[in-house]
Amino acid sequence: MSQELSKDATIQEILDAKDDIIQQIRRPPIWALIAEQPPIQKGDYVLATKWHDGDPCDHFYVGFYKESYNYGRRHLIVDENDNLVRGNGFRRVEAITAEEGEAIIALFPKIGDKPGRSIWWHLDCIRGAPNPYDPCDHGDEIDND
Numbered sequence: 001m002s003q004e005l006s007k008d009a010t011i012q013e014i015l016d017a018k019d020d021i022i023q024q025i026r027r028p029p030i031w032a033l034i035a036e037q038p039p040i041q042k043g044d045y046v047l048a049t050k051w052h053d054g055d056p057c058d059h060f061y062v063g064f065y066k067e068s069y070n071y072g073r074r075h076l077i078v079d080e081n082d083n084l085v086r087g088n089g090f091r092r093v094e095a096i097t098a099e100e101g102e103a104i105i106a107l108f109p110k111i112g113d114k115p116g117r118s119i120w121w122h123l124d125c126i127r128g129a130p131n132p133y134d135p136c137d138h139g140d141e142i143d144n145d
Contacts, residue, residue, distance in 0.1 A: 040065045040075075040095050047104060047123060048077045048090035054119035056111045061085050062101045065093060092120075100126050 009017075040046060044065045050058040063085055066076040074089035096104070103126045104119070111122060117134075125136035 038095070040093055042066060044095045045098060045101055046077060046093045047096050047101070047119065048075060048085075048093040049119055050086070050090055052092045054092065054121070056116055056119055057113055059086055059090075060112075060119050061090070062096070062104050065095075094120075094123070096123070 042065060045062075046065045047060070047062055049055075049060045054060065061077055063077040063079050064082075066078045066082075066084070068075045069089065074091065075093045076089050077085045077093065079085060100123065104123065107122060111117075111119070121134070
C-alpha cells in the first residue's frame with residue numbers, strides 16, 4: 001500500500017514510499033508473460049510481432065498461425081489465402097479474438113510504423129486490462145464492452 005507523504009516528510013520516508021511504488025508497478029519479465037500464454041494451434045487467429053517487445057516500428061501482423069520452427073522460437077504466420085507473411089517468422093505471437101483483431105487493424109493507421117507504445121500495450125487496452133500506471137489513451141476508438 002502506498003504511503004502518503006506530508007510536505008515535511010523525511011528523506012527516509014520518501015525513499016520508503018519510492019520503494020513501495022516501484023514494487024507496485026514492477027511487472028514480470030517478458031519471458032514469464034509469454035510462458036503463461038496457452039499453446040497456439042495451427043489456424044488460430046493471432047497477433048504476431050517481429051520482436052518480443054512489440055515495437056510498432058517493427059513488423060507486426062494480424063493473421064493465422066501456421067507453425068513454429070527453430071525450437072519454437074520463431075513462428076510462421078499466414079494470411080487468409082495461406083500465403084506466408086514474413087519468411088523469417090515472428091518472435092512473439094498470441095491468440096486473439098476476431099473483435100480484438102478488428103480493433104488492432106483499425107488502429108494500424110494510428111500506430112503502424114510510428115514510434116510509440118508497444119503493440120502489446122494496445123492489445124491490453126483493447127482487452128480492457130491496461131497497466132494502471134500507463135492508462136489507455138485510445139478514447140472512443142476502442143469499445144471495450
